[in-house]
Amino acid sequence: xxxxxxxxxxxxxxxxxxxxxxxxEILLSADAMARSGVIGRELAGFDLRMTMLDTAAPVPAxxxxxxxxLVLEVRRDQPASVERLKTLVKAxxxxxxxxxxxxxxxxxxxxxxxxxxxxxxLPLTAAEVEAxxxxxxxxxxxxxxxxxxxxxxxxxxxxxxxxxATALLTQLACLYxxxxxxxxxxxxxxxxxxxxxxxxxxxxxxxxxxxxxLIEAGGRADGALLRATTARHASGLHYVAAPPDxxxxxxxxxxxxxxxxDLAAREFGTVFIDLPTNWTDWxxxxxxxxxxxxxVAELSVxxxxxxxxxxxxxxxxxxxDLPLHIVMNRVExxxxxxxxxxxxxxxxAAPVAYVVANDSGTMRTALDQGVPLSEINSRSxxxxxxxxxxxxxxTLVGAG
Numbered sequence: 001x002x003x004x005x006x007x008x009x010x011x012x013x014x015x016x017x018x019x020x021x022x023x024x025e026i027l028l029s030a031d032a033m034a035r036s037g038v039i040g041r042e043l044a045g046f047d048l049r050m051t052m053l054d055t056a057a058p059v060p061a062x063x064x065x066x067x068x069x070l071v072l073e074v075r076r077d078q079p080a081s082v083e084r085l086k087t088l089v090k091a092x093x094x095x096x097x098x099x100x101x102x103x104x105x106x107x108x109x110x111x112x113x114x115x116x117x118x119x120x121x122l123p124l125t126a127a128e129v130e131a132x133x134x135x136x137x138x139x140x141x142x143x144x145x146x147x148x149x150x151x152x153x154x155x156x157x158x159x160x161x162x163x164x165a166t167a168l169l170t171q172l173a174c175l176y177x178x179x180x181x182x183x184x185x186x187x188x189x190x191x192x193x194x195x196x197x198x199x200x201x202x203x204x205x206x207x208x209x210x211x212x213x214l215i216e217a218g219g220r221a222d223g224a225l226l227r228a229t230t231a232r233h234a235s236g237l238h239y240v241a242a243p244p245d246x247x248x249x250x251x252x253x254x255x256x257x258x259x260x261x262d263l264a265a266r267e268f269g270t271v272f273i274d275l276p277t278n279w280t281d282w283x284x285x286x287x288x289x290x291x292x293x294x295x296v297a298e299l300s301v302x303x304x305x306x307x308x309x310x311x312x313x314x315x316x317x318x319x320x321d322l323p324l325h326i327v328m329n330r331v332e333x334x335x336x337x338x339x340x341x342x343x344x345x346x347x348x349a350a351p352v353a354y355v356v357a358n359d360s361g362t363m364r365t366a367l368d369q370g371v372p373l374s375e376i377n378s379r380s381x382x383x384x385x386x387x388x389x390x391x392x393x394x395t396l397v398g399a400g
Contacts, residue, residue, distance in 0.1 A: 024133060025067035026050045026124070027059060028099065032073050035123035043126065044133035056080035064092050065219075069136060071097045071129065073122065076107055082114060089115030095136040099124060151265035152397040154272050155290035159297035159307035161277045164329050166193070167367055168296060168356060168386075170202040173272045174372045176390045177237035185269035188230060189239040190260070192286060193276040194252060197242025200231070204370020207231040210241035214260050215252060221259065223267050235372055238268065249278055254285035261289050270397065284317060292396050293324040297348075299331060299339040304347045311348060323396065325353035327389065332358050333381070354389045357381035 024046040028036065033052055041048055051063065055075045064070070072088065075081040089096055095117035100107060103121040111119050117136045120128055158165040169189070177187035191197035191211065200206050209229040214221050230238040264271045273290070275283050287293065297307040307326070314322060328344060341352050359373075359382035366373045373383045 022068040023047045023049065023066060024069040024071065025063050026071040026099075026129075027053045027063070028073045028122075028124075029053070029055050032099070032101075032122050032124075037123065037125045039124065039126045039129055043130045044137070046133050048129075056084060058084065059088055064088070064094065067094060069095050069097070069133065071099055071120070071124075071132070074098045074100050074111060074116075076100060076110065082111075085111065085116060086114050097132050097136060151268050152270050152291040153261060153265055153289060154270065154292045154294065154393060154397065155287055156272065156274050157287065157293060157295045157310060158275075158277050159295060159303045159310060161196075163296055163298045163303055164363075165296035166191075166197075166199055166274055167202055167363060168327070168329055169272060169274055170199050171363075171366065171373050172386055172389060172393075173239070174203075174233060174235035174237050175374070175386055176270065176272075176393065177233070178235045178372075179390065179394070180269060181236040186267075187237055187270045187272070188264055188268040189237060189272040189274070190264060191240060191242040191274045192257070192283070193242050193274055194247045194249070195242075195276060195278075196246075197274065197276075199239060199274055200241035202367045202370065203231070203233050203237070203239055205231055206244070207241050210243065211260075212243035212245075212247070214240065215243075215256055218256070219259070221263060223263065226260075226263050226267055233370075240264075249276070249280045252282050254282045257282045257286050258289060261286060279313065287314075287322070288317075288319055290322065292393065293322050294327050294354075294393075295324055296327045296329050297344070298329050299337070299341075299344060301339070304339070304344055308348050311350060325392075325396070326350060327354045327356065328352045329356045330358040330360070331355050354385070354392060356385040356389065 022045065026039070026048060028050065030052055033050065039048060039050070046069065053059070055073050056078055059072070070088065072085060074085050085096065085098060096115065097118045097120060098111040098116040099120045099122050100111065101122045103119065108119040118132045120132050156165055156169045173187060173189045180187050189199060191199040194211065200210070213229050214226065217225055230240050232238055261271065261273070273286060275286060295307060295310060297303045314320065314324065326348060328341065341355065344352055359380050362373060362377045362380050363382060366376045373380065373386065377383065
């Protein structure tokens, strides 16, 4: 397991795992900003940003897009300033708190009728801003629920390279997509291994478009572009291929990955993601975003040792609340073997949730042909184990 950070190998606590947090933008004129008290960078669970803006100037579109809540200075004696508030309220579902000089009951009523969620007196103080943020939090959370992605994200983590995690994932995703398709639900697999991703190869094709196109699109990416970059397997599975060229791990940042995952979760009922072996800020952010994590290992000393390190990493990053389940791959059904499942559970200090039997010949044939394992041998033990795993995932993520 290689750990990639901008600060270096010995500075693990400086990793930045991005979890979606609410951002509040405070827009004040130069005079109002000069008179305001020190508010700080965070209040009431909101990340705060302050921008100097004339009271009649239009609010930049990027600010409206990125902020979940706006605190906007309003001049009641300036019609353009009041009109700006009304326009902003109509054009956006973000709560807007008006900040006004010489606040009185009549003025507060006027601004509330104009659409303000709350009204604050100028100059601003940290205590009054915090109280206002608390008051409008309910509106913000209701809006977030209305627009939140509905799909579930299932992340696959390798204990170490070579345990067959990607092969298992492609087979699992095909099986899952077939069953979900019967209920009219779509499934997507995104190969986030930007250096050595091979999911598309195992699915039988190398599409012209893929993850690199989504990354390059940035904020322009939407549902139509996402679907244009996906290929479709005969099983009904949609998949986004890893970049055709090896990309540096720092070519991607957490915001890009989170945006892609949010977009995919809006378009598809279930989204499987294949994470790279190397950890970096954005892959940890993807892990934190998942609704379910599958840690794939095998019964070998090296794999179990690295799987334990992966579990330790999850704890070090304060991600213990993640629903993580261990999948033991390529398990031999022999009476005598160096390691067994009990050894694995002792080493990992965690239960093994699912077991997939070793059937290398059938699996290799299925991967070479880009078809589900069941088409090669539906009675194989590995096929049956994958069906059990698929049913378990459906239960865990609440599908059906």
